[in-house]
Amino acid sequence: MKRISTTLLTGHALMALVAGNAAAASSWTITDLGSAYNVQTMALNDQGAVILGNRILSPVAGGGYSVTELFNAQGNANNFGLYGINNSNTVIGVDRNGGSAQAFAWQGGVRTNLPQLANWANYSYSEVRQINAKGQIIGNTGDGAAIWSPDGSGGYAITELDKWSTGSAINDAGMGLMSNVNSPTANFQTGYSNGLGPTTFIPARAGYRPAGAAINNSNTVAGAAFYEAAGYSWNQTYVWQGSTVTQLPVSATAANWQMNVGEVGGINEANIIVGTGSFGPYDGRAMMWTPGALGWSEIDLNTVAYTGASFGKLTQARDINESGQILGAGDYFDSASGQWSQHVFLLTPVPELASSSMLLAGLLGLFGLLRRRLATPSLR
Numbered sequence: 001m002k003r004i005s006t007t008l009l010t011g012h013a014l015m016a017l018v019a020g021n022a023a024a025a026s027s028w029t030i031t032d033l034g035s036a037y038n039v040q041t042m043a044l045n046d047q048g049a050v051i052l053g054n055r056i057l058s059p060v061a062g063g064g065y066s067v068t069e070l071f072n073a074q075g076n077a078n079n080f081g082l083y084g085i086n087n088s089n090t091v092i093g094v095d096r097n098g099g100s101a102q103a104f105a106w107q108g109g110v111r112t113n114l115p116q117l118a119n120w121a122n123y124s125y126s127e128v129r130q131i132n133a134k135g136q137i138i139g140n141t142g143d144g145a146a147i148w149s150p151d152g153s154g155g156y157a158i159t160e161l162d163k164w165s166t167g168s169a170i171n172d173a174g175m176g177l178m179s180n181v182n183s184p185t186a187n188f189q190t191g192y193s194n195g196l197g198p199t200t201f202i203p204a205r206a207g208y209r210p211a212g213a214a215i216n217n218s219n220t221v222a223g224a225a226f227y228e229a230a231g232y233s234w235n236q237t238y239v240w241q242g243s244t245v246t247q248l249p250v251s252a253t254a255a256n257w258q259m260n261v262g263e264v265g266g267i268n269e270a271n272i273i274v275g276t277g278s279f280g281p282y283d284g285r286a287m288m289w290t291p292g293a294l295g296w297s298e299i300d301l302n303t304v305a306y307t308g309a310s311f312g313k314l315t316q317a318r319d320i321n322e323s324g325q326i327l328g329a330g331d332y333f334d335s336a337s338g339q340w341s342q343h344v345f346l347l348t349p350v351p352e353l354a355s356s357s358m359l360l361a362g363l364l365g366l367f368g369l370l371r372r373r374l375a376t377p378s379l380r
Contacts, residue, residue, distance in 0.1 A: 022268075022270070022272050022288065022290075022320065022324030022325075022326065022349045023270065023272055023290045023324075025304075025324065025349030025350055025351055026305070026350070026351075027304075027305045027306065027307070027350045028304055028305065028306035028307075028347050028348060028349055028350060029306060029307055029308045029347075029348045029350060030306045030307070030308040030309050030311055030345050030346070030347050030348075031308055031309060031345065031346040031348070032308075032309035032310075032311070032332060032343055032344075032345060033050060033052065033057060033065075033343070033344040033345065033346055034052070034343060034344060035341060035342070035343055035344075036329045036341075036342040036343055036344050037341070037342065038053065039052050039053045039329075039344060040053065040081060041053060041081045041082060041083050042318050042319065042327055042329075042344065043082075043083065043084045043085055043130075043318075043319050043327070044085075044266075044319040044320070044321050044325060044327040044346075045085045045086060045087050045089070045321060046087050046321045046322045046323060047059065047087060048321070048323070048325060048346070049085055049089060050065075050085075050327060050344075050346065051082040051083075051084070051085050051091060052082075052344055053077065053081060053082065054069055054070050054071065054077040054080055054081060054082060054093075055067055055068065055069050055070075055082075056068040056069075056070070056082070056085070056089075056091060058089075070082065070091070070093065070106060070111075072095045072097040072098075073095070073097070073098065074097060076097075078097055079095070079096035079097040080093065080094070080095050080096065080097055081093055081094060083128055083129055083130065084128070084129065084130045084131040084137075085131070086131045086132060086133055086135065087133055088107070088133075088135065089107060089108075090105055090106070090107045090131060090135055091105070091106045091107065091131075092104070092105050092106070092128045092130075092131045092137050092139075093106065093128070094126070094127055094128060100123070100124065100125050101125040101126060101127050102114075102116075102125075102126060103116075103126035103127055103128040103137075103139055103141075103148075105131070105135075105137065105148075105156070112154065112155070112156070114126050114128070114137065114139075114141075114148050114156050115141075115148070115155075115156060115157075115158055116141050116142075117141045117142030117143075117146070117158065117160070118142060119142050119143045120143055124141075125140075125141065126139060126140070126141040127139045127140045127141070128148075129167055129168055129169065130168070130169045130170050131170070132170045132171060132172045132174070133172045134149075134150075134172060134174070135149070135150045136148065136149045136150075136170055136174050137149075137156070137170070138167040138168070138169065138170040138176045138177070138178075139167050140166060140167055141158065142160065142163075143163045143164060144160070144161060144162055144163040144164050144165040144166075144167075144178075144181075144182075145160075145161040145162060145165040145166060145167030145176060145178040145181075146158050146159060146160050146161060146167065146195075147159045147161065147167075147170065147174065147176050147194070147195055149174075159194070159195035159196070160195060161176055161178055161181075161193055161195050161199075162178060162181040162182060162191070162193065162199055163182055164180065164181065164182040165178040165179065165180055165181040165182065166178060166179050166180055168211075168212060168213055168214075168223075169212065169213065169214050169215045170215070171215050171216055171217045171219070172217050173194070173217060173219075174194045175192045175193065175194055175215060175219060176192060176193060176194065176195070177190070177191075177192045177212045177213075177214070177215040177221060178190070178191060178192070178193070178212075179210070179211040179212055179223075180211075181199065181201075188209045189201050189202065189204065189210070190202045190210045190211055190212040190221070190223065190240075192212070192215055192219065192221065200219075202221060202240045202245070203240070203243050203245055205225075205245060207227060207228055208225040208226060208227040208228070208236070209225060209226045210223060210224075210225040210238065210240075211223050211224055211225065211226070212240070213263070213264040213265070213266075213275075214264055214265070214266050214267040214273070215267070216267050216268065216269050216271070217269055218241075218269070218271070219242075220239065220240070220241050220267060220271055221239070221240040221241075222237070222238070222239045222240075222248075222264045222267045222273045222275075223237075223238060223240075223264050224236060224237050224238065224262060224263045224264060225238050234261050235261055235262065235263060236248075236250075236261050236262065237250060237261065237262035237263065237264055237273075237275060237277070237289075239273065239289075239296065246295070246296060248262065248264075248273065248289045248296055248298070249289075249296060249297075249298045250262045250277040250278070250279070250287070250298060251277075251279070251298065261277065261278055262275055262276060262277045262278060262287065263275050263276050265316070265317050265318040265319055265320070265328070266317075266318065266319040266320045267320070268320050268321060268322050268324070269322055270322075270324075271290075271291045272288060272289070272290050272291075272320060272324065273288070273289040273290075273320075274286070274287065274288050274289075274317035274318070274319070274320045274326050274328070275287050275289075275316075275317055276315070276316040276317065277298070277300070284315045284316060285300050285301070285302055285313065285314065285315065286300075286301040286302065286314035286315060286316050286317040286326075286328045286330065287299065287300060287301065287317060288301055288317065288320075288326065301314045301317060301326070301328075301347065302314050306347065309332065309343075309345065310332065310333045310335065311330045311331065311332050311333075311343070311345055312330065312331040312332070312333060312340065313330055313331045314328060314329075314330035314331075314345065314347075315328075315329055315330050315331065315342070316328050316329050316330075317347075323348075323349075324348075324349040325346060325347065325348050325349070326346070326347040327344070327345070327346055327347075328344070328345055328347070329342050329343065329344050329345065330342070330343065330345050331343075332345075
């Protein structure tokens with residue numbers, strides 16, 4: 001009899017059951033992760049570990065975080081930043097302090113510089129943007145986007161993607177998302193590829209130039225498009241699913257507001273998208289978009305009920321994990337100084353009681369089914 005891996009099945013089932021927490025949550029908790037001053041980069045893994053600038057924040061039992069700071073060779077954080085973290089706590093970043101950009105991977109105190117390619121002017125550099133569960137990294141080197149894959153000996157091998165492109169995201173299947181590729185059909189287009197076959201291009205539409213920002217394992221791509229029509233131009237949020245291109249709604253309060261309508265920060269496996277929507281001049285708001293039978297719905301995260309830290313307006317959402325936690329920035333009131341400033345937040349969904357009961361019942365039912373299958377002899 002072929003045995004079934006209970007660990008594998010229950011892990012996948014649990015992920016499927018909790019992936020929609022953000023959409024089903026009736027309330028949230030919000031955690032203050034500190035000042036957003038000079039924090040240009042941030043990312044989140046499924047265990048709730050966070051990178052902010054040059055810092056790694058790792059959750060500890062009982063609440064709170066342990067903080068690890070990474071520095072350049074000169075011992076400071078000048079021209080140095082972290083960009084991604086996966087569930088194995090491998091962190092990727094770029095050190096620009098030595099005169100050229102050097103991308104690296106870091107894990108357990110060991111930094112490994114990624115190999116570089118020279119561009120058309122014989123200048124070598126490397127930039128990174130995201131790392132997947134397998135440790136594959138997407139970024140740029142040489143004349144365009146590339147994927148670095150672990151070679152099994154502690155190093156990395158490079159796979160070149162389309163030249164003259166910018167790598168932005170990668171999923172667990174190794175599909176690298178890139179924009180502004182030198183495609184045979186357009187001068188500006190977004191597509192995804194693993195470098196081993198032809199690029200899958202996002203369908204072209206008149207009047208806009210797409211730039212994908214996030215891709216999940218279903219190859220659903222979310223991003224924004226620079227749109228031009230009737231003498232106006234603005235960034236509009238979109239989602240691409242196969243050959244279907246759908247505009248994500250942003251309910252601007254000003255009818256003629258035509259600039260920076262929105263941008264995308266991340267997407268999870270439940271197809272929940274987070275980002276920023278502009279509701280008028282100087283009125284950016286953290287947003288979440290969820291799919292449904294009638295299309296995509298927008299949720300201004302300032303309208304959800306949450307408890308915890310003293311945030312005023314949540315201004316941007318930058319990442320979302322498989323538990324539905326959302327990482328972003330917003331206006332924070334410091335009671336000690338009496339001042340408002342930008343701080344980083346982690347928004348955690350609290351599922352409804354009914355949802356929690358369904359989750360428990362589903363897991364118990366799954367365990368029972370597995371026990372029956374394992375106890376039943378196979379028939380030849």
